[in-house]
Amino acid sequence: MELLDDFPPGPLDAYRKKASFDWKQLKVLLDTEDIIIFKNEVVKALQSDPVFDPHDDDFSLDEIRRDTLLKEKSLDKYEALYLVNSLDGTPKLSAALQSMTQWNPSVTLREGLKTGLFANVIRALGTEQHQHYAHMADNYELLGCFAMTEIGHGSNTKMLQTRATYDKTTRTFVIHSPNFEAAKCWSGMAGQCATHAVLYAQLYTSDEVCHGIHQFVVEIRDTKSHLPSPGVIIADMGHKIGLNGIDNGVIMFDNYRVPKSALLNKHCDVTDDGVYIPKMKDPKKRFGSSLYAITSNRLNVSSISLAFLLKGITIAVRYSAVRKQFSPDDSNEELPILEYQLQQYRLLPYLAGCIVHQVALYFLTSDNTATLIEIVSGNPRPDEHERGIEIHAISTACKSFSSWFHRDGLQECREACAGHGYLKVARLGDCRNDNDVNMTYEGENNVLVQQTSNWLLKLWPMVLNKEHITSPYESVSVLNKGLTILSLKCKVTSIEEMMRPDVIINTYQWLICHLLKSSAEKYQNNLKQHGDSFRARNDNQIFYAKDLTLVYIQHYFLHRFLVFIESTNDVAIKRVLENVFALYALFNLEKHVAHLYKGAYFVSDLHSTLLHDSILRAMAAIKDDAVALVDVIAPHDYLLNSVLGNSDGQVYQHLQRAIFTGKNNMTRPTWWQEIMHNQSKL
Template identity: 55%
Template sequence: MEVLEDLPHGPLDRYRNRASFDWKKMRLFLESEDLVRYKKSLVDVLQSDPLYDPNNSDRLSFDEHRRRSMLRMKAIGDRKEFAIENFIANFTNLAGYFEVLFSWDPSVGVTSGLKMSLFSNVIKTLGTEQHMHLADASDNNELLGCFTLTEIGHGSNTKMMQTKATYDKDSQGFVIHSPNFEAAKCWSGLLGQNATHTVLYAQLYTPDGVCHGLHQFIIQIRDTTTHLPLPGVIIADMGPKGGMNGIDNGVMMFNNYRVPKSALLNRNVDVSQDGVYMPKLKDPKKMFGSSLHALSVGRINITCICSTFLSKCISIAVRYAAVRKQFGPEGSNEEIPILEYQLHQYRLIPYIANAYVTKVFSYFIVADNVEATVEKYMNMEKPDVAERGIEIHAISSACKPFAAWLTQNAIQECREACGGHGYLKASGLTDMRGDNDANITYEGENNVLIQQTSNWLLKFWPQALRNEPITAPYNSINFLSNAVQLLKEKCGFNTTEEFIQPENVIKMYQWLISHLLKVSYERHQRNMSQGQSSFDAKNNNQVFFAKDLSMAYIQHFFLLTFNKFIQNCEDKNMKLVLTRLGSLFGLFHLEKQVGHLYQGGYFQGDKPRVLLQEAILSLCGVLKDDAVTLVDAIAPDDFLMNSVLGKSDGQVYQHLQRSILTGEGSLTRVKWWDEVVCKKKAKL
């Protein structure tokens, strides 16, 4: 039997018959046959039990919504198809796991990810043998863990977090305490009602009163028999949110709560029985890189989540645009699909390109992260582990904000592009918008987070000025070795075809990043020379400078990763389409930075901007006939799509009719009709 079934015939055939490539070949190129089979096995599980029915959530109370989400998480945790061993056997499987779960039920996807990535994996990578039974118990659903870092008063500024873990020599353990409500741990998923254990981040104090900074502890917070908080632990649920309401986010405080010495996750550091702080890694850089890699895990996973939402929303909007007809040529009685309009193509097709590039990047970065985690767990880390940790921190600090903002814009554009029908809950777009909104803030608020990337990049400009070689394990900045020479160049492209060439798109990006790095560095130095503190110098260098630098840097790295991937494509037609998508991705984002291209002197006169815009429209036009087949290759299964506008058969109006006429109460008289209808009959 073929791993991919044929798509149903219907209204979408109009465009599918025009496609220049086979969607099945494209899907298998993007995902591999093993990954397609794995994702299908997950969907088969979800379709096998009424508990997994994606509908009827509107009929549930807030409490029942929570209950169902937890039952779902527990049920999939008992299935071998969702077991962690699948990710060890094939690193890319984790991306497929996220794609299926977040297409189906984002709340369950988050809670499962929290339990696995931010609880179990942290124990495995930062703990020692004495802690592994807890990770195993979590993997086997014998305990439920959460991850508590953020506090009411501090999120991104971890140095100022106030939760204290003070070592007590007499009891040979730690005393955990929250000095005030600002120190309360908050927003932790699964904490509000369910978790029995947590990986806690607290400031470690030794008996001499010295603070050694934020450290990780694994502690029990609820009684496993009564499920009540343990004495000294106060836990509250945070209540309804704008989305993801299947997750019980909580607040937690400690009142001199005592835990054993073994609570400290002590792979890299320990405290002696006498209370002496003992780092285990002799190389501080290696320890720093290791800690940065741990912080990157959640941001990498969010990038994959955003990729899932991006593929789903654009699939809905494009399929709807291919079916929905509106107006037509003058003198004609025949309407045409709205996908035929250039404005609609410009609204949607660049997001197809973004979906493809982001999907390839997320597969790459998630697989790399799983591999690094396994290597750390097995004590088989590469020699450049410190450099990799530092670079991946810079990458994750930019890719998460970029992917989250991009996806939020895409969902909103797709919602609007589907008109009033897109505003229906049954379209799937409004819930997705609310669920994705969280991605912008958790694991680091975007505007704060991307400063980590620009701060890292600014360190390389002095090296570039000295023409010193600049290298990094992921090759994301190697081109900066030639930055000074790059800045001497001007745009010499005279046709739209030249603008579309992948090597020319890359060249424009590398000039732009070099320019933004130069001006950001010079502005920072000027701020310092004017007497500004280091803090103020950085703070006053974000708008129009460092923030744009970080975004250009990560967009360039997305594109590098995508272009490298498509070189392995042997099908000429597919490779041509993929090449066009890569160029459209790059030009779409470069057009938003065109002011910098002019300010730095790379663009001169009106011609470059006109050609850039014409290149974007040209690519949208040439990709229009492939649009439906392009989304076929990345769209989730109809069961996961769960949208009346985006099903693969294209029968939009049939699905709309069924949804409207079978909705609860849609054809019945409301019970309270006589409360609002005037009893006195009006005279005609």
Template identity: 45%
Template sequence: MSVIKNLIKDLPKGPLDAYRKRATFDWKSFKLTLEGEDGVRFQKKLWKLIRTHPAFQKSSIELTNLDELRRRCNAQMVAFHQNDIEPIYALENFFYTLQYNGSIPIKLSILYSMVPNTILALGTEQHHHLAGEFSSGNYIACFALTEFSHGSNAKGMRTTATFDIATRSFILHTPDFEAAKCWAGGLGKSATHALIFAQLITPDGVNHGLHVFIVPIRDPKTHLSLPGVTIGDMGEKIALNGIDNGFIIFDKYSISHTCLLNRTADVTKDGKYVLAIKDERKRYGSSLGALSSGRVSITVICSHYMTLALTIAIRYCAVRKQFGPTNKDDELPVIEYQAQQWRIFPHLAATYAVKIFSNTFYKEMIELFSGRFMENSSADLEYRGIEIHALSSAVKPLCSWIARDAIQDCRESCGGHGYLKMSRLGDIRAENDANCTYEGENNILIQQASNWLLSQWTNIINKRAVPSPLGSADFLVDAEQILNIKFDQTTVEDTLKPKNLLLVFKWLVCYYLKKTYQHMNDLKSNGMSDFDIKNNSQAFLARTLSLVYGEHAIMMYFIRCLQDPKWKENEREVLTKLCSLFGTVTLEKRLGDLYGGGYASSSSNIDDFLRKGIITLCRDLLDNAVALVDVLAPPDFILNSPLGMSDGEVYKHMKEWIFSNKENLERPSWWKEIRSKL
């Protein structure tokens, strides 16, 4: 308790006290168990720096100048470095900076995760020193894959890297503006180097496909573009304008042959192409495998946006009073109403589910990258990398959509006040929106997960194990037995048990895997091409397969967390209700599949059990809702929303916010025009 007292401050007294007193657990103890002592200490150090350092002080006037926004974001990153807060040692904790400024963790994850991990994964010893230069901040790098006319179709990239025997160099060239690399975060104003994905062409004119090069692009002394390189900024975006997304054009730009990250393939002095990995598909997959780190990071980012939105909405709804049981002045907080609980409590459950899943999944990804450089690197490690790639391709879209819907419902649940800029919900919504597109547009990316799952059906047919070190798909070996299971629960209570809900998710994955596989086989037997088969198997089939696979994984990780002995019994009890609510709400949306696929009979009452369960769980969570967001919430100066301050004084803070801008109280300069006659 002394550790808790020193690390976690008491919250101020106010209108929220009534709900905090109703909680069945100590929120500080819960926070320490959930975040870990090291994590809470890091947050305390981080929040202290942000509160006191000049680079983080908010101006009374909102910054709108693009250059100043980029400058401010850069100054904040420098402040971390100068104050001994190094993301390289605890990058997963640095995602908390998103709660203050959404641009910071994205730039940090590119610089300290995606770029070094790609260099270490795809480069050789001659490149490893560069990873250190980027991690230390001596160099600044960006990740340049996308081109103006090609994004999701990586194989269609048109930037070329042609090997020149005479100079033993690669000539990077952009054939036209459509082939210019674009959207690279950090490229517009900051980067000294870029990871360039280009088509490697040998002197014999053969195109060997997409390869990765680490390329110097700006003069380190002047910060000007190097000769043969044109760099520009993409301009203002909907949000996240602290990130300088840019484009780059190469005009027969010569780079050293050592710029090629050559772990999987190389070019000899005389221009011969040599494969270290003979399987071209594996080589290509290795080249794009580095993208997994960005996708896994996005799941963590989504959990933080959800934390902000749910904190604001639940605190506001616990204070905002409307109507009541009589005509007297006894209005109830809107959080007391069933309809309001049904709107936001499932998103609270999803926030915990995504947070628990993403934090664990991120650590598994870090372990993978670390394991690749151990001498005992094994086939298990290869399977782990493939599974992380497949699972990240499912959960990145799933989590960003879950967050999108949660933020929107939080905005609406706060009514008109939620539409005010001061609520911050609009900014949160706009910032999260990018998660649905970058690192793979969701509806395209999700196909990579279904492709991997469909490739496992041969193992299932032949009774072979499905290689799944993380356990996200190992149950598929029992697919036929699982598909024979029928819903047989007779009470709401049994239906809501996490282990029983998890079994339903397993059934859904098996159902959609078999259904999609059979559909594709039918199309093949009718003479349809492979391209058309995939194209005609997405809606209602392969896409849904990937989503239920991701939902199963999140539920599975939540249940594993519940089984950890670190939890006190009252903490585990409320977590179990959150887990059940996440699973129940998710499955209720798939009742048509459960009935149509034969898992539940028309007389099974599964629809009634799930819906009654949702209402019951929401009601049961009412007493703990405020305490549950207290566990997750950042300090008030980070949350920065009058609607969600920890003291619950909503109207006091709204008044302060409105009156702080004198223009709100002044006559407009154009007042004479208001009543002027035409």
């Protein structure tokens, strides 16, 4: 197949020859020819320009920031890279985000902040008088940032303290931070670069009436001197544990006046005389509309987070297939550490998860992007409202669970490569650290899971009343037969049965219904005890509502993957995909065993034994295919940039080169005379 080159011969050949399927055929099935060609174009464009050189290990913080800016500015020269921020109704958007993240996540995030959280917010919430800001940002005539989160408030945006008070005598808004807790923080590019900000503030009219959170576009630095505007205080937040190419900043305002036109007034306005005029009567809808652009980014965060694990699992599995330790007999022929069951358990479920998540995210990103295009073009689908509610629940659960899963996988990858995995040149530490922020931005995960569980809880009365539940994405269709499902018991008596896709899906469906019922009953009991819904919801999270959200999204991922499995007629590929499905599903299911017994779905000790044995069976089935499966999802060697994960498998050659040619690795330290106490006597 000319579309994909063969890998260079080397130590990985032993496993590649064991593969039960054609990796090239599966890669085309997973990515499609268009995406493979597109990814190749991205790598070709990056390799063609010296400014895109990924090596910055010895840079200072200031040099990293400058290098990130230069790389970002250079992206516009290459047509293949435009899709990073385009609205394309295909999986190309997700593929672009992943490839660019694997190359340089700081550059990708800067570009996303500039376009997604500055220019696109202005396009969505502003009117004609504001569009020049978006155009100028696209052309680097100004640099924008997004200022919503405050030191004292993040998720609870309705309680932000920054004020924008309209002064009808001067026809200006007076922006003010009443205290340090009201300081805008974590604003990407605000620390050193941004000249303008999309600012979230409480809008007050001259009569001191608060009209809630609104958005403003304000200049925070002079575009000529690059100094903070008078009345604006800016500080960089300094070194972080990752993504140091992004200059996150703190912004405070001291009675800073901006023109009336600073208000992004698509959904509301203030007259010259100070009369507030809403263009959407329902303030909840107005606020929800203003946050729509933010919520849609959660699927992109999931794709970005997956990009790090795709990189990490490639490095760890390839290394495990080459690294040998211990001999089972007196032959002195050591085994690759991938042959050891503990190593398989640490890595193979996350390899399976990478493939399942890739399929689900390709679908969700593509469908959501197409829906956004339809809305913007004025041709929404008839079920737009229902789709919007459901995709919000899916995206919040998806972002939370997937980023947690990818975090855990990356830690296992780092540890599975032992000491060599601790080297900077292995790149596993960079992946782990740069990914870490995905747990908290675009919504802290533990807060987000509550949004999904609260929506699911609203559906329980419909289940009890046997009302039909509409589910355009088919994520809650199961609830239409929820009461019947709750009466079922596990009847599995063998490993073969436990691994069957229909048995696995049935088990997850029972878990959804059981956890929804348990969460709803717990909530009602809490409500009777405490008397208020806030405390009732708060005391319903651990062991109940949070687990409900996790099971809900795990089931949905599996549902989408089964649809994908049915898209192929290749027997060998279908078999390996079914093994991937089983390992991923059972690995996650094992964490819910307590609920399966508590709800009496598992009725004997045999069922937990069969579950454990099935996980081991699925791992054994995937082990010989592991390297080929990694080849399907692996980033290009240029994007990996790892001495342990190169596709040629020459781990020790790459390690030797890195150690012996590294800057200052074989030189005497400048402070060598200080090493010994008695140095002066020698």
